């Protein structure tokens with residue numbers, strides 16, 4: 153594409169934004185993204201973007217509503233500044249867990265956010281490990297969906313752990329777990345989880361052989377760590393050896409850090425789609441950068457090249 157490539161971002165994850173800019177070899181776009189005295193989000197694009205191919209990097213992680221508003225207002229400002237094409241890059245796409253009416257009179261927030269993003273000015277969307285793949289269909293603009301699996305698999309290949317079984321902490325995560333087990337040439341097991349409420353989960357059964365094995369529990373998001381820790385306890389009781397966990401989006405809220413510390417998990421490997429505050433970092437958490445994957449995708453989208461080379465079919 154002949155248009156100049158620009159990368160802007162909000163305040164959700166400045167470290168990731170700068171890492172991406174460095175890898176793409178562009179200077180971070182100059183914008184003020186702050187607050188008015190009354191708390192409203194204030195944005196001003198401080199350079200000319202007329203005709204540019206613009207990427208806006210912002211995860212809608214905690215504080216989700218502030219980060220979402222920053223993204224929407226950035227998109228609006230860039231559209232009104234006559235950018236040619238605007239790609240909303242959401243390393244973490246929040247509000248995704250409400251993706252269907254599973255109770256009476258509840259919203260479908262994933263669809264609402266899709267509508268808001270496109271109405272605000274997104275011509276296309278780039279994201280990683282959506283909570284449910286079918287959220288792609290909530291958008292009527294092109295959406296590129298990347299997977300963090302290869303980033304994690306490279307890490308585990310170097311560790312060379314024998315006798316490995318990949319465990320999905322719930323039935324909804326089977327597809328993701330199968331992708332890991334295929335790549336790692338490992339077994340597959342599933343935990344039959346029942347969610348009690350927003351912070352508590354209960355394990356009913358384990359399907360598959362785990363006794364005497366080393367396991368990796370894989371999931372898209374860790375919030376209160378209820379699902380992960382209950383799954384870890386269940387496989388521990390079933391007689392496994394070492395327990396690892398790989399989770400793409402480290403939302404880590406409420407009791408997550410305490411639960412992880414007290415859990416039998418040896419190592420939790422996450423990506424930096426969500427910035428982790430220092431107070432939440434503990435020794436057993438290892439962060440892998442997703443910036444190389446996003447930077448390659450941004451370059452390829454800008455150059456109108458295929459991005460399927462960045463992932464095999466999951």
Ligand code: R5P
Nearest residue numbers: 372373374375376377378379
């Ligand atoms: C559920 O379907 C998700 O994949 C995660 O397992 C869940 O949202 C994690 O939440 P928490 O850490 O609060 O159990």
